[in-house]
Amino acid sequence: MAEDKNNLRTPIVCVMGHVDHGKTTLLDQIRGTRIVKGEAGAITQHIGATEVPIDIIVEKCGDKRLADKFIVPGLLFIDTPGHHAFTTLRSRGGSLADLAVVVVDINEGFKPQTIESLNILKRFKTPFIVVTNKIDRIQGWKVHQGESFLSTYKKQTPEVQALFEQKFYDVIGNLYEQGFSADRFDRVTDFQKTLGVIPISGMTGEGIPDVLMILLGLAQRFLESSLHYDINGPGVGTVLEVKEEKGLGTTIDVILYDGTLRKGDTVVIGCLGEPIVTKIRALLKPRELSEIRYESKFQPIPEITAAAGVKISAPDIENALAGAPIISTTPETLNGVIERVKSEIDDVQIQTDVDGVMIKADTIGSLEAMVHEFKKADVQIQKAEVGDVTKRDVMEASTINDPMHSVILAFNVKVNPDAQELLDTTPAVKVFKNDVIYRILDEYQDFVKEQEEELE
Numbered sequence: 001m002a003e004d005k006n007n008l009r010t011p012i013v014c015v016m017g018h019v020d021h022g023k024t025t026l027l028d029q030i031r032g033t034r035i036v037k038g039e040a041g042a043i044t045q046h047i048g049a050t051e052v053p054i055d056i057i058v059e060k061c062g063d064k065r066l067a068d069k070f071i072v073p074g075l076l077f078i079d080t081p082g083h084h085a086f087t088t089l090r091s092r093g094g095s096l097a098d099l100a101v102v103v104v105d106i107n108e109g110f111k112p113q114t115i116e117s118l119n120i121l122k123r124f125k126t127p128f129i130v131v132t133n134k135i136d137r138i139q140g141w142k143v144h145q146g147e148s149f150l151s152t153y154k155k156q157t158p159e160v161q162a163l164f165e166q167k168f169y170d171v172i173g174n175l176y177e178q179g180f181s182a183d184r185f186d187r188v189t190d191f192q193k194t195l196g197v198i199p200i201s202g203m204t205g206e207g208i209p210d211v212l213m214i215l216l217g218l219a220q221r222f223l224e225s226s227l228h229y230d231i232n233g234p235g236v237g238t239v240l241e242v243k244e245e246k247g248l249g250t251t252i253d254v255i256l257y258d259g260t261l262r263k264g265d266t267v268v269i270g271c272l273g274e275p276i277v278t279k280i281r282a283l284l285k286p287r288e289l290s291e292i293r294y295e296s297k298f299q300p301i302p303e304i305t306a307a308a309g310v311k312i313s314a315p316d317i318e319n320a321l322a323g324a325p326i327i328s329t330t331p332e333t334l335n336g337v338i339e340r341v342k343s344e345i346d347d348v349q350i351q352t353d354v355d356g357v358m359i360k361a362d363t364i365g366s367l368e369a370m371v372h373e374f375k376k377a378d379v380q381i382q383k384a385e386v387g388d389v390t391k392r393d394v395m396e397a398s399t400i401n402d403p404m405h406s407v408i409l410a411f412n413v414k415v416n417p418d419a420q421e422l423l424d425t426t427p428a429v430k431v432f433k434n435d436v437i438y439r440i441l442d443e444y445q446d447f448v449k450e451q452e453e454e455l456e
């Protein structure tokens with residue numbers, strides 16, 4: 001791991017965008033980043049994330065002197081792509097992701113999840129870049145594996161360049177339609193005013209050095225104040241996933257963004273109801289591929305410091321909630337920490353007596369995003385809760401007399417079989433279910449319009 005400069009932690013980066021536009025391929029390319037056997041450190045694999053140290057980035061960009069110019073130790077890429085991961089990774093009132101990359105297929109342009117990603121980033125005020133992916137698919141494009149964009153661009157024929165320009169500026173046009181002033185990254189002078197767009201191929205690695213460099217630049221320029229962390233302070237993180245692991249039972253994958261966690265630490269973890277108080281049995285990181293002979297994929301470690309991804313094994317964590325906080329504590333601070341964790345969960349969930357719709361979502365973060373979008377559209381909410389749609393939810397919704405409120409809006413969750421059975425015989429209750437928030441909102445608004453027209 002690179003040395004921390006001025007105690008700034010590694011910025012956390014999320015990759016977002018429409019399905020099939022190349023998020024996973026881009027992350028694979030970054031994970032596979034290797035330099036010829038050199039002095040630079042190696043990529044570090046975390047649980048749920050990949051850390052690219054600054055030395056590798058500057059070496060890839062061909063100018064090692066740059067290393068001294070940057071204040072952050074590298075970049076930590078969250079391995080799960082999509083806005084689902086982004087909204088799960090929340091800290092109070094904001095996102096854990098310090099930076100984001102929105103992937104757009106240059107041959108397809110904007111799609112619903114592209115717009116949703118941009119909306120989420122706008123709301124969280126997260127600095128981000130857009131990459132126009134799959135430039136290698138442009139007819140006649142000659143691949144120059146792993147080169148910077150300008151270097152490969154200059155080697156294309158004028159015809160291919162013209163074809164590229166046309167597609168590229170279509171995407172820039174899409175961004176303008178969404179209210180963003182945007183331009184090709186090398187022409188941007190002020191990244192605060194203008195969104196930088198980088199043409200890349202996740203497949204061939206073209207443009208990837210530019211992506212890494214521009215992300216570092218954004219971190220440098222916009223994040224310094226938010227990246228200070230207390231290496232000796234309590235460990236503070238967010239639960240990314242609750243997972244069964246062979247031989248370990250239930251474990252939680254955590255992204256740690258402040259302080260240090262140690263084996264044996266008492267931690268408080270958010271769940272529905274009273275927070276979990278438990279003791280860390282083991283902190284685990286992925287084993288190197290060369291150690292695959294070991295039975296377990298994971299290696300125990302005594303402690304870990306932010307920013308990092310780690311797997312935690314501990315008793316009684318079955319009900320831990322994706323997106324919930326986890327904080328280590330001493331006996332003296334225990335009550336305060338319990339309060340803090342509880343109120344972070346309570347802040348997002350809603351339970352009122354006013355007539356309104358019911359919202360169900362899969363994580364605290366996605367629930368927060370749903371609630372935000374529906375409140376913005378002036379929709380009255382009676383209840384907002386994490387979890388699948390249950391029979392009880394359907395029963396509750398059926399007691400509401402107003403058809404516009406006898407509605408369950410379900411984001412990324414299942415309808416339980418007994419709930420479905422009841423729904424089949426309860427036509428008064430409507431369920432709108434989707435994995436794109438604004439599609440649920442659109443469908444709901446169309447439904448409301450129909451209802452109003454019927455009333456007239």
Ligand code: GDP
Pocket residue numbers: 017018019020021022023024025026081133134135136137200201202203204
């Ligand atoms: P995701 O759903 O956004 O994670 O998209 P994937 O990374 O799974 O990519 C979807 C498809 O596009 C896969 O078949 C990839 O191999 C392909 N793909 C992704 N990036 C590129 C690229 O830069 N060039 C080409 N030619 N294909 C790509």
